[in-house]
Amino acid sequence: MSYTPIKFHQTGTHTLGNRLLAPEDRTVQSSLDRANALSCGHRACQGCGEALGARYAVDAAMAAAGRDLVAANATGCLEVFSTPYPETSWQLPWIHSLFGNAAAVATGIAAAMKVKGRSTRVIAQGGDGGTTDIGFGCLSGMFERDDDVLYVCYDNEAYMNTGVQRSSATPPAARTATTVAAGPEPGNRFGQGKDVPRIALAHEIPYVATATVANLRDLEAKVEKAMGFRGARYVHVLVPCPLGWGTPSDQTIRIARLAVETGLFPVFEAEHGEITGTLKIREKRPVEDYLRPQKRFAHLFSPEPATATIARLQAIADRNVARYGLLDPAAEV
Amino acid sequence: MLRQIEGSRAVAETVALCRPEVICAYPISPQTHIVEGLGELVKTGALAPCEFVNVESEFAAMSVAIGASAAGARAYTATASQGLLFMVEAVYNASGLGLPIVMTVANRAIGAPINIWNDHTDSMSQRDCGWIQLFAETNQEAADLHVQAFRLAEELSLPVMVCMDGFILTHAFERVDIPDQATVDAFLPPFEPRQVLDPADPVTIGAMVGPEAFMEVRYLAHHRQTEALARIPEIAAEFAAAFGRESGGLVRPYRLDDAETVVIALGSVLGTIKDVVDEMRAEGRRIGALGIGSFRPFPHAAIRAALAGAKRYVVVEKSLAVGGGGVVATDVRMALDGAAIPGITAVAGLGGRAITKASLRRLFEAVIVGTAEPLTFLDLDRGIVERELARMREKRRSGPIAENILRDVGAVAARIV
Numbered sequence: 179m180s181y182t183p184i185k186f187h188q189t190g191t192h193t194l195g196n197r198l199l200a201p202e203d204r205t206v207q208s209s210l211d212r213a214n215a216l217s218c219g220h221r222a223c224q225g226c227g228e229a230l231g232a233r234y235a236v237d238a239a240m241a242a243a244g245r246d247l248v249a250a251n252a253t254g255c256l257e258v259f260s261t262p263y264p265e266t267s268w269q270l271p272w273i274h275s276l277f278g279n280a281a282a283v284a285t286g287i288a289a290a291m292k293v294k295g296r297s298t299r300v301i302a303q304g305g306d307g308g309t310t311d312i313g314f315g316c317l318s319g320m321f322e323r324d325d326d327v328l329y330v331c332y333d334n335e336a337y338m339n340t341g342v343q344r345s346s347a348t349p350p351a352a353r354t355a356t357t358v359a360a361g362p363e364p365g366n367r368f369g370q371g372k373d374v375p376r377i378a379l380a381h382e383i384p385y386v387a388t389a390t391v392a393n394l395r396d397l398e399a400k401v402e403k404a405m406g407f408r409g410a411r412y413v414h415v416l417v418p419c420p421l422g423w424g425t426p427s428d429q430t431i432r433i434a435r436l437a438v439e440t441g442l443f444p445v446f447e448a449e450h451g452e453i454t455g456t457l458k459i460r461e462k463r464p465v466e467d468y469l470r471p472q473k474r475f476a477h478l479f480s481p482e483p484a485t486a487t488i489a490r491l492q493a494i495a496d497r498n499v500a501r502y503g504l505l506d507p508a509a510e511v
Numbered sequence: 512m513l514r515q516i517e518g519s520r521a522v523a524e525t526v527a528l529c530r531p532e533v534i535c536a537y538p539i540s541p542q543t544h545i546v547e548g549l550g551e552l553v554k555t556g557a558l559a560p561c562e563f564v565n566v567e568s569e570f571a572a573m574s575v576a577i578g579a580s581a582a583g584a585r586a587y588t589a590t591a592s593q594g595l596l597f598m599v600e601a602v603y604n605a606s607g608l609g610l611p612i613v614m615t616v617a618n619r620a621i622g623a624p625i626n627i628w629n630d631h632t633d634s635m636s637q638r639d640c641g642w643i644q645l646f647a648e649t650n651q652e653a654a655d656l657h658v659q660a661f662r663l664a665e666e667l668s669l670p671v672m673v674c675m676d677g678f679i680l681t682h683a684f685e686r687v688d689i690p691d692q693a694t695v696d697a698f699l700p701p702f703e704p705r706q707v708l709d710p711a712d713p714v715t716i717g718a719m720v721g722p723e724a725f726m727e728v729r730y731l732a733h734h735r736q737t738e739a740l741a742r743i744p745e746i747a748a749e750f751a752a753a754f755g756r757e758s759g760g761l762v763r764p765y766r767l768d769d770a771e772t773v774v775i776a777l778g779s780v781l782g783t784i785k786d787v788v789d790e791m792r793a794e795g796r797r798i799g800a801l802g803i804g805s806f807r808p809f810p811h812a813a814i815r816a817a818l819a820g821a822k823r824y825v826v827v828e829k830s831l832a833v834g835g836g837g838v839v840a841t842d843v844r845m846a847l848d849g850a851a852i853p854g855i856t857a858v859a860g861l862g863g864r865a866i867t868k869a870s871l872r873r874l875f876e877a878v879i880v881g882t883a884e885p886l887t888f889l890d891l892d893r894g895i896v897e898r899e900l901a902r903m904r905e906k907r908r909s910g911p912i913a914e915n916i917l918r919d920v921g922a923v924a925a926r927i928v
Contacts, residue, residue, distance in 0.1 A: 248708045250578060251717075258719055266715035271708040273581050274717035275604050279574035282566065286533060286578020286586070287708060289562035293532045293584055298710055316574060319567035 225427025227417030242405035252304030359477035382451035424473020441495035523548025573601035606641030611664035628863020655758035770799030
């Protein structure tokens with residue numbers, strides 16, 4: 179076996195450049211042949227979860243498609259930091275049209291490829307604002323028609339590109355520029371947010387998955403799996419935003435992992451409306467561990483702990499654990 | 512082949528002859544029959560290969576067309592009224608990205624109050640969106656303009672709207688010559704995009720552009736419209752040579768030689784106007800008509816030339832720039848800048864109000880003798896307006912205006928107070 183130098187992107191539990199594995203079993207990112215879809219030199223903030231998530235997701239999709247892939251992008255951070263004219267960070271054909279229409283534009287591209295008899299695959303991507311709010315109609319239309327598009331939502335739980343305003347994916351009690359920490363219900367009005375992965379499930383599309391940047395191998399594997407299906411597919415990736423969440427740039431991965439380990443962000447996958455797999459929590463952590471390091475939840479702990487609010491957030495996490503069997507090894511599929 | 516056929520069906524069959532590869536469909540009156548017809552042609556295999564995408568909104572319709580066009584497919588959709596307004600953000604985007612999408616607009620009023628009948632308020636609201644806007648006078652022309660529209664759009668990499676009067680044209684059965692496939696194929700070569708989403712040659716489309724270049728991009732959009740000003744009459748001439756009939760072009764003069772009074776209009780109302788012109792000509796009146804076939808780009812020079820010998824003009828238009836006056840008349844005035852020709856604006860037929868020969872004749876007589884108001888509302892019921900104004904003066908909360916007026920004209924039971 180010839181020697182292959184490997185570039186490490188992450189160390190820890192899930193080391194990506196695993197030299198002990200046979201080359202065909204190695205991750206997309208550990209390969210020197212990776213597409214490098216989103217090349218370095220773009221203008222994302224330091225520690226940006228979205229830039230990390232997008233590179234892994236699109237590289238995995240490109241690997242699965244044999245690089246025969248086109249991307250449609252919604253307006254948002256990802257679009258702005260990657261394409262300041264006349265520069266571009268994208269190594270694949272890429273189009274940005276509007277904030278709310280990435281799914282529909284991707285449908286049009288897929289229709290064009292089909293009618294022309296070409297094998298080119300299509301990926302659409304957007305943030306939570308472009309997905310759960312303004313682009314929701316187009317997304318649901320794409321699901322309903324079962325158009326051959328993989329839609330990836332990079333969820334950083336607010337409108338970060340415009341200065342951290344609330345979106346329908348902003349968690350309850352979180353402080354944003356439009357849900358300030360004041361009044362009887364400081365932060366985002368209590369609710370549960372719009373659960374688009376479950377809405378995607380209700381459309382019974384071929385494949386739905388959630389993932390985080392804390393487990394990039396899992397993200398890669400899910401994107402790769404999604405590309406194995408035809409029809410509408412949806413991958414929802416939690417991508418912490420250091421600026422919006424008020425966390426140090428070197429804590430992005432750790433915060434994402436805490437979201438999973440507390441149960442606040444359930445990681446699962448589903449096929450045709452049925453859950454087929456969940457990422458088990460090894461040791462469940464209290465939600466406080468996740469909330470405390472983030473400035474957007476600082477008002478929950480100062481001047482004194484908002485015990486009732488924290489308890490309600492804990493209840494959401496506990497419900498997720500029960501709903502998806504996150505602690506039950508027997509429930510493992 | 513000459514057939515007695517509904518306008519919408521004629522358009523659907525002609526669009527099919529243009530071999531669109533992706534068609535987006537969302538229903539809105541009076542556009543529906545067009546996409547229904549195309550849906551049938553795709554389903555039965557008469558139009559193949561073609562993807563017919565039933566979308567969830569007009570915003571999605573234009574967005575799917577954007578994706579398809581950017582991927583190199585010939586894309587088509589049709590809309591009207593509220594539908595056009597619902598897709599506006601994507602309409603601007605299609606022209607900004609230089610995508611040669613062709614869209615039929617079955618012209619209809621904009622609410623509130625809701626009204627499904629014909630006027631030109633919808634497409635006029637898109638005056639500055641960067642699309643070419645062609646207006647059809649007859650169903651024959653509506654069909655023919657689509658063949659020319661695809662050619663024009665793809666040559667210039669600009670989207671084209673073909674506007675036809677809702678119901679008056681879309682739902683009217685008349686004789687239309689539907690061309691044969693071979694003639695259309697010879698006239699309209701396959702779509703070769705200027706820039707395409709292709710993994711073999713990756714490009715980034717729709718990047719963010721800052722102040723250093725945005726103005727130049729917009730200037731180039733304007734420049735391409737001025738190029739269209741030259742190409743529209745050329746393509747119309749080529750069409751006439753290939754198909755044996757006149758359709759399209761920038762302007763259409765009618766009995767303008769020695770005309771002292773010129774009536775300017777767009778769309779199907781030109782038919783009625785020409786009848787009145789004929790009657791008045793028979794009486795020795797020196798009157799003529801000038802149809803505008805291309806609203807965008809606006810043919811300033813052609814209009815100026817056509818009105819060179821005129822003493823006065825009147826613009827009959829089916830739209831209103833609320834708080835301003837006429838939409839088309841403003842452009843006409845600009846075209847005549849420096850020429851001392853007085854003109855008046857006649858707003859007519861809003862929300863489907865019939866434009867009769869008698870009313871037009873009264874208007875033209877008044878224009879000739881100089882008694883017409885500079886901004887005339889043809890057949891406006893002054894009594895209804897005065898009663899409502901009085902009500903509003905008396906009572907601050909006079910209720911919904913449209914319902915008050917309906918009660919006045921007896922269209923709603925008196926018990927609704």
